[in-house]
Amino acid sequence: MKITEVKTYNLSYPLIEPFANARSWSKARHAGIVEIYTDAGITGWGEGTSTPSQAAIDACLIGEDPFDIEVIWNTMHQRGGSNAAAISGVDIALWDIVGKALNQPIYRLLGGAFRNQIPAYATGLFKKDVPDITQALMDEAKGYVDQGFSAMKMKIGFGEAYDVKNVAAVRKAIGDEIILAVDANCGYDVGTAIDVGQKIAENDLFWYEEPITTNDVEGYVEIRRALNMRIAGGEGLQGRWGFRDLIQKRGYDIVQPDISIAGGFTECRKVAAMASANHLRVLPHMWGSSIRLAATLHWQATIPDAPQALNPIPSLFEFDMTENRLRTDLAKVPIQAVEGYVAVPQEPGLGIEIDRTVLEKYAS
């Protein structure tokens, strides 16, 4: 089989209601989509936070065998001048092709699933332009409990007063049994991150995500030693080299690679192996279209519990609850959280069928 053509699509979906994390307001959602054609009539879909250049496509992909995934990854990285985010979409599309060619879902190609449905945590609870944000957060959090979620994550990093008040309010709204994580989206420096962390810790937080900038290794180590809670991060890191020092120096308790940024299945498996060798937990980050959602499910299904125990800490799947038609409408059959669980697709490859009318509607 040979690759005959590669198309890229830059999708943009305008949000009805903007929302903010600690760093910026979001007014639109974006996805870099890659479609790879072969002479066998099989096509594959992938998503990255950037897409490969035409020069990289011509030099590294056209005429190659899509089964040569590792070779293509290295060629794109070493000679093609592509970063891991751009390679991610290509890598996911190649695994989709191989799965379709072998009539197997990707998780089986990766060695099989430890779980066919994954307990989800609801990602939402952003800052919004509403008269009473505390009440809005409490209502939203209770809504997730009503939908069957046993875990959720809220945004912090908006200053000590906001964080202390609203984390306590959300904890009170959902009760003591629900898992609650917080995400500061790199909004603090080390001293502020520790100070705020100490003040919100009494709310039984499952993890504190990205308290500081992405790659401040010493800063993460300092925060982790100062606080009695799990520290998480890594969603913006690319390639195994991006993760190496943070994992080896124990900057995190939980490593959160994003399959569409870190380098696709091929690279995420290496990051997960490195985390395992250092006794760290991997819970993938997910913030994208139906394609990234499906890819993350396949990969997360193959990550063993760490440590394996009678009652292991659950492998929680990040389920984005914000409004985004690139996630809800791009696949003809949407992937949904049902009673707090998300099923791993069982059809060959990624196991989803793309709706081309939706693709064309949001392509720029």
Ligand SMILES: [Mg+2]
């Ligand atoms: Mg995050």
